[in-house]
Amino acid sequence: MSENFTAMLDRLGEVAVRTGLNLASGQELLITAPLDAVPLVRRITEHAYKAGASLVTCFYADDETTLARYRFAPDAAFDHAAGWLSEATAQAFRNGAARMAITGANPSLLAGQSADRVSRASRASARVSRAALELITNFEINWTIVAFATPAWAAQVFPDLAPDAAVGALWDAIFAASRLTGSDPVAAWAEHNAALHRRAGMLNDLRFDALHFTGPGTDLRVGLADGHDWAGGSEAAKNGVVCNPNIPTEEVFTTPHRARVEGHVCSTKPLSHQGTLIDEIRVEFHDGAITRARASRGEDVLRKVLDTDAGARRLGEVALVPHSSPISQSGILFQNTLFDENAASHIALGQAYTKCLLDTDGQSTEQLAERGANSSLIHIDWMIGSDRINVDGIKGGVPTPLMRQGEWVVA
Amino acid sequence: MSENFTAMLDRLGEVAVRTGLNLASGQELLITAPLDAVPLVRRITEHAYKAGASLVTCFYADDETTLARYRFAPDAAFDHAAGWLSEATAQAFRNGAARMAITGANPSLLAGQSADRVSRASRASARVSRAALELITNFEINWTIVAFATPAWAAQVFPDLAPDAAVGALWDAIFAASRLTGSDPVAAWAEHNAALHRRAGMLNDLRFDALHFTGPGTDLRVGLADGHDWAGGSEAAKNGVVCNPNIPTEEVFTTPHRARVEGHVCSTKPLSHQGTLIDEIRVEFHDGAITRARASRGEDVLRKVLDTDAGARRLGEVALVPHSSPISQSGILFQNTLFDENAASHIALGQAYTKCLLDTDGQSTEQLAERGANSSLIHIDWMIGSDRINVDGIKGGVPTPLMRQGEWVVA
Ligand SMILES: [Zn+2]
Ligand SMILES: [Zn+2]
Ligand SMILES: [Zn+2]
Numbered sequence: 001m002s003e004n005f006t007a008m009l010d011r012l013g014e015v016a017v018r019t020g021l022n023l024a025s026g027q028e029l030l031i032t033a034p035l036d037a038v039p040l041v042r043r044i045t046e047h048a049y050k051a052g053a054s055l056v057t058c059f060y061a062d063d064e065t066t067l068a069r070y071r072f073a074p075d076a077a078f079d080h081a082a083g084w085l086s087e088a089t090a091q092a093f094r095n096g097a098a099r100m101a102i103t104g105a106n107p108s109l110l111a112g113q114s115a116d117r118v119s120r121a122s123r124a125s126a127r128v129s130r131a132a133l134e135l136i137t138n139f140e141i142n143w144t145i146v147a148f149a150t151p152a153w154a155a156q157v158f159p160d161l162a163p164d165a166a167v168g169a170l171w172d173a174i175f176a177a178s179r180l181t182g183s184d185p186v187a188a189w190a191e192h193n194a195a196l197h198r199r200a201g202m203l204n205d206l207r208f209d210a211l212h213f214t215g216p217g218t219d220l221r222v223g224l225a226d227g228h229d230w231a232g233g234s235e236a237a238k239n240g241v242v243c244n245p246n247i248p249t250e251e252v253f254t255t256p257h258r259a260r261v262e263g264h265v266c267s268t269k270p271l272s273h274q275g276t277l278i279d280e281i282r283v284e285f286h287d288g289a290i291t292r293a294r295a296s297r298g299e300d301v302l303r304k305v306l307d308t309d310a311g312a313r314r315l316g317e318v319a320l321v322p323h324s325s326p327i328s329q330s331g332i333l334f335q336n337t338l339f340d341e342n343a344a345s346h347i348a349l350g351q352a353y354t355k356c357l358l359d360t361d362g363q364s365t366e367q368l369a370e371r372g373a374n375s376s377l378i379h380i381d382w383m384i385g386s387d388r389i390n391v392d393g394i395k396g397g398v399p400t401p402l403m404r405q406g407e408w409v410v411a
Numbered sequence: 412m413s414e415n416f417t418a419m420l421d422r423l424g425e426v427a428v429r430t431g432l433n434l435a436s437g438q439e440l441l442i443t444a445p446l447d448a449v450p451l452v453r454r455i456t457e458h459a460y461k462a463g464a465s466l467v468t469c470f471y472a473d474d475e476t477t478l479a480r481y482r483f484a485p486d487a488a489f490d491h492a493a494g495w496l497s498e499a500t501a502q503a504f505r506n507g508a509a510r511m512a513i514t515g516a517n518p519s520l521l522a523g524q525s526a527d528r529v530s531r532a533s534r535a536s537a538r539v540s541r542a543a544l545e546l547i548t549n550f551e552i553n554w555t556i557v558a559f560a561t562p563a564w565a566a567q568v569f570p571d572l573a574p575d576a577a578v579g580a581l582w583d584a585i586f587a588a589s590r591l592t593g594s595d596p597v598a599a600w601a602e603h604n605a606a607l608h609r610r611a612g613m614l615n616d617l618r619f620d621a622l623h624f625t626g627p628g629t630d631l632r633v634g635l636a637d638g639h640d641w642a643g644g645s646e647a648a649k650n651g652v653v654c655n656p657n658i659p660t661e662e663v664f665t666t667p668h669r670a671r672v673e674g675h676v677c678s679t680k681p682l683s684h685q686g687t688l689i690d691e692i693r694v695e696f697h698d699g700a701i702t703r704a705r706a707s708r709g710e711d712v713l714r715k716v717l718d719t720d721a722g723a724r725r726l727g728e729v730a731l732v733p734h735s736s737p738i739s740q741s742g743i744l745f746q747n748t749l750f751d752e753n754a755a756s757h758i759a760l761g762q763a764y765t766k767c768l769l770d771t772d773g774q775s776t777e778q779l780a781e782r783g784a785n786s787s788l789i790h791i792d793w794m795i796g797s798d799r800i801n802v803d804g805i806k807g808g809v810p811t812p813l814m815r816q817g818e819w820v821v822a
């Protein structure tokens with residue numbers, strides 16, 4: 001790759017450590033990454049040690065060995081997961097380690113595998129990962145997710161380009177979306193965070209009872225949790241470190257009420273889930289739960305997702321993203337949630353972020369559920385926004401226009 | 412690489428899984444490997460799943476990030492290790508996982524770093540790894556070590572060859588030493604194991620009080636532990652699986668008595684320890700402990716090793732290898748213990764294998780120490796055999812010739 005690429009990769013590594021993690025001196029860092037991402041892991045590791053990290057550990061995932069399991073392992077293997085490793089990860093976080101995930105998986109890796117095995121493996125993994133995931137979603141520690149343009153991912157996003165050109169195009173898109181192309185990316189992120197905080201602050205001042213999404217095929221009322229709190233951009237983790245959990249990010253989001261979602265909604269972009277694409281989702285909600293679900297593609301996978309557990313057919317997140325977001329304007333379907341959820345307003349099935357609730361200290365899971373916070377092994381975002389969707393905030397039965405044709409009414 | 416190389420690598424993968432681990436159906440497998448070893452890890456993973464593995468997890472080590480820590484991390488970092496990860500590894504073994512280590516590190520990786528930092532990092536790591544290491548050395552589970560010819564290692568072994576030729580030459584040596592070049596490697600290993608078992612059985616029938624090594628610069632009497640047991644080749648682990656813990660292996664070995672070693676000895680090959688070479692070691696033992704230590708190169712590292720803990724200056728292993736061993740006859744100094752310890756009779760500083768003691772069930776660490784078993788955070792083998800060394804077995808004060816000029820007296 002070019003010298004300029006090397007410089008940009010280093011920039012991504014620096015922003016990941018400084019803005020994404022805001023790594024504290026003396027902190028351990030645990031990275032997960034695809035094998036292809038070695039060059040970025042090395043840049044991140046160097047910046048982490050420069051920031052005072054005591055130890056950086058990277059766990060690599062290899063698509064080829066994942067596929068070898070589907071090809072050669074006995075069927076019973078798919079109900080098994082490395083609980084000892086998930087527990088260790090949770091222990092690292094309890095000890096104070098920061099967490100970085102590098103995303104870049106082939107969105108269609110498991111497309112040819114049995115939906116039953118994919119779902120069993122995913123459930124086994126989710127079950128043992130619960131404790132570690134809660135430490136992350138509850139922001140006990142600083143964490144972030146950044147992207148690496150693997151050849152397999154690039155080929156899915158740009159199927160008409162030659163392999164090298166596809167990787168180059170995906171890198172260009174990642175660097176732009178991650179706000180690395182200006183003269184001072186760290187400053188650009190500070191400015192972007194301020195804008196997202198202003199937007200979340202405005203929504204917190206209004207404190208709606210519900211959001212109402214309307215548009216072609218969509219008429220959905222999403223009740224918000226009692227004492228919900230809007231978030232966006234950087235977050236103060238409970239260890240005192242202010243981090244940017246997603247690079248890029250364009251959303252403001254909060255916790256819906258698990259029992260107060262009514263109506264129907266269609267997806268506006270395909271959802272890439274565990275190596276399969278789920279397209280043209282159409283669902284109906286009643287008393288917060290999905291009562292009917294269809295998809296033009298991947299419907300069997302969608303049904304298995306909804307059957308994961310009792311919380312899998314209820315919402316854990318609602319997020320607003322304007323259609324003019326730079327990621328939306330790129331026109332690229334990344335087939336990766338880190339990017340696609342920042343191209344459109346979205347909802348997430350499954351686990352809620354307690355971070356998006358006020359005054360949770362000392363409250364039990366039951367009390368949080370009573371306030372509306374959903375619990376599940378899954379958290380899957382899917383896109384319901386577009387330039388044809390309007391959003392109103394509802395308070396005491398009175399609607400306030402928030403978005404029209406996918407854009408904020410108040411800039 | 413050539414088609415033939417691909418076939419040989421697959422053969423190594425198969426022998427590692429079938430002969431090395433003898434992996435049981437349903438077992439998990441934990442691999443550690445240098446990043447370069449991805450192609451071998453993939454072959455091993457495929458054979459492991461074919462043998463019925465439920466899940467294969469590989470932890471990769473990256474020399475570049477190891478060096479980045481020495482270049483950029485704060486000094487205090489070198490007293491820190493990932494205890495959460497070592498504990499997880501121990502837990503995996505307690506759950507029944509098998510263990511495979513792929514060796515191939517650059518023997519001089521840390522040669523330019525401060526001996527103090529190298530030793531502190533090593534001690535921090537050894538301290539947290541103790542539980543996992545004991546599960547391995549006590550053979551609670553089946554385990555094995557195999558080799559991968561990394562470019563950095565090959566360059567050290569064959570400094571006069573071009574990089575590709577060096578890697579090719581090291582692979583040829585690994586394939587030959589690992590007994591993969593015949594028509595049926597698994598059968599060749601069965602035959603080799605039978606020969607090593609016969610030799611260990613002969614020594615167990617004789618049950619000497621001590622071994623006496625004599626030769627140029629060496630006059631060393633190594634008392635053997637009370638109720639010591641000779642081992643060599645395949646071993647029955649306590650989970651019932653018979654495994655070959657080292658591929659290759661040429662040694663028979665047992666547990667010396669920690670308090671009954673007297674005399675002086677010199678190393679006959681350089682010792683590669685944590686990225687530095689220690690050459691021409693000359694030590695004196697009194698009442699089992701090293702009382703004087705010199706080396707023509709790496710003496711500072713040697714001294715730090717001996718200061719690791721109380722057990723670091725006492726012996727945990729004595730092993731007999733004929734000078735005619737194929738690895739010795741290759742004439743190659745591998746700078747890697749897996750190979751070099753199989754080229755010459757050797758002793759190891761530090762931790763003893765309780766496997767090499769009879770009737771240990773229910774005995775406490777104190778009772779085992781009373782019988783002569785040494786305890787330490789380290790276990791470092793170094794070579795004291797050559798074609799100029801004689802070995803006698805001593806029983807009731809009477810010597811029996813075992814080796815003359817490095818060869819077994821009784822074939
Ligand atoms: Zn979101
Ligand atoms: Zn989400
Ligand atoms: Zn040995």
Ligand SMILES: [Zn+2]
Nearest residue numbers: 728759790792
């Ligand atoms: Zn040894």
